[in-house]
Amino acid sequence: MVYQKIKIIRVFIIILVVSCLCLITYNMSLTEICTFWTRKEGTVVFKKNSGNFLQLPDMDCKKNPPFLVVMVTSSHNQIKARMAIRETWGKERSVKGKRIVTYFLLGITNSKDDDVVTQESQKYRDIIQKDFLDGYFNLTLKTMMGIEWVHHFCPQSDFVMKTDSDVFVNVYYLTELLIRKNRTTRFFTGFLKMNEFPIRNIFSKWYVSKYEYPWKKYPPFCSGTGYVFSSDIASEVYNVSEEVPFIKLEDVFVGLCLAELKIELQELHSEQTFFPNRLKFSSCRFKKIVTCHFVKPVELLTYWKALERSLDEKCPAV
Ligand SMILES: *[C@@H]1O[C@H](CO)[C@@H](O)[C@H](O)[C@H]1NC(C)=O
Ligand SMILES: *[C@@H]1O[C@H](CO)[C@@H](O)[C@H](O)[C@H]1NC(C)=O
Numbered sequence: 001m002v003y004q005k006i007k008i009i010r011v012f013i014i015i016l017v018v019s020c021l022c023l024i025t026y027n028m029s030l031t032e033i034c035t036f037w038t039r040k041e042g043t044v045v046f047k048k049n050s051g052n053f054l055q056l057p058d059m060d061c062k063k064n065p066p067f068l069v070v071m072v073t074s075s076h077n078q079i080k081a082r083m084a085i086r087e088t089w090g091k092e093r094s095v096k097g098k099r100i101v102t103y104f105l106l107g108i109t110n111s112k113d114d115d116v117v118t119q120e121s122q123k124y125r126d127i128i129q130k131d132f133l134d135g136y137f138n139l140t141l142k143t144m145m146g147i148e149w150v151h152h153f154c155p156q157s158d159f160v161m162k163t164d165s166d167v168f169v170n171v172y173y174l175t176e177l178l179i180r181k182n183r184t185t186r187f188f189t190g191f192l193k194m195n196e197f198p199i200r201n202i203f204s205k206w207y208v209s210k211y212e213y214p215w216k217k218y219p220p221f222c223s224g225t226g227y228v229f230s231s232d233i234a235s236e237v238y239n240v241s242e243e244v245p246f247i248k249l250e251d252v253f254v255g256l257c258l259a260e261l262k263i264e265l266q267e268l269h270s271e272q273t274f275f276p277n278r279l280k281f282s283s284c285r286f287k288k289i290v291t292c293h294f295v296k297p298v299e300l301l302t303y304w305k306a307l308e309r310s311l312d313e314k315c316p317a318v
């Protein structure tokens with residue numbers, strides 16, 4: 001009898017321990033439990049001026065400042081996407097007399113891929129690269145590299161856009177709306193996210209631990225698929241970037257900087273123009289948008305051709 005009782009208690013304890021472990025690992029991954037116990041205060045901060053620029057675009061910003069600098073986060077293997085962008089919306093052009101240039105942001109891989117990128121950079125002169133290791137978790141470093149580049153090399157530009165390599169950008173409509181908006185300082189726009197919460201599910205791509213971000217809510221930020229700001233903001237964000245908590249989600253990190261600077265997000269237009277999702281293509285629809293997401297290189301080429309062909313055509317009123 002006593003022996004059996006002990007056995008039951010033992011099983012009960014095992015179940016208790018296992019379910020505790022499950023609960024803990026649901027909220028914190030194993031590596032985090034380790035870093036939690038071994039961490040030193042302030043190990044994760046953003047360092048300004050860290051790393052060296054390896055590749056810089058060929059341009060004299062002071063002499064001939066562009067109206068808009070578009071910066072595209074990209075990785076080494078996305079060569080098709082970069083080529084499609086160079087042939088479509090990223091081709092240097094003037095819209096209503098305003099010059100637009102597009103550059104790609106890359107890190108390093110410590111493999112022979114780096115040589116390929118160096119050659120690509122020498123050929124197209126449109127790559128900004130620093131010596132941090134490329135990867136999804138270093139996206140904040142990538143965006144901050146672009147912001148640092150504007151701060152150091154091109155503060156004379158009027159506007160800056162940050163986008164991704166699988167995004168369609170209607171630079172015609174964007175330029176038109178920016179001119180119409182007539183805001184030149186402390187202006188930040190995109191797809192506004194005013195009420196976002198950290199995702200605590202470890203299986204999500206956007207999982208953020210309580211250790212990395214202990215607060216309940218994110219500050220207002222714009223979806224990283226495409227946001228646009230007056231270039232004075234680049235220097236201001238760069239300036240405060242060491243004073244806000246570091247987070248690997250680049251768009252949230254920029255949001256933290258904006259909150260510190262008390263810069264409020266604004267809509268570019270009375271209708272939605274930034275789409276963080278996929279949209280079904282029609283030239284009339286795409287004439288009146290700024291961004292849409294999940295566009296493959298081949299789609300980009302056909303969409304762009306159709307858009308340019310129809311620029312002067314009338315569309316039915318919506
Ligand atoms: C980010 O870059 C730094 C500097 O190169 C590197 O030490 C680190 O391992 C990288 N992190 C990730 C997750 O790739
Ligand atoms: C743009 O804004 C400035 C002041 O902010 C104003 O003087 C100017 O008239 C505006 N231009 C247009 C076209 O609305």
Ligand SMILES: *[C@@H]1O[C@H](CO)[C@@H](O)[C@H](O)[C@H]1NC(C)=O
Pocket residue numbers: 235236239240
């Ligand atoms: C940078 O921040 C300091 C205070 O933290 C401020 O005095 C300075 O004006 C700022 N510079 C820029 C360019 O915003």
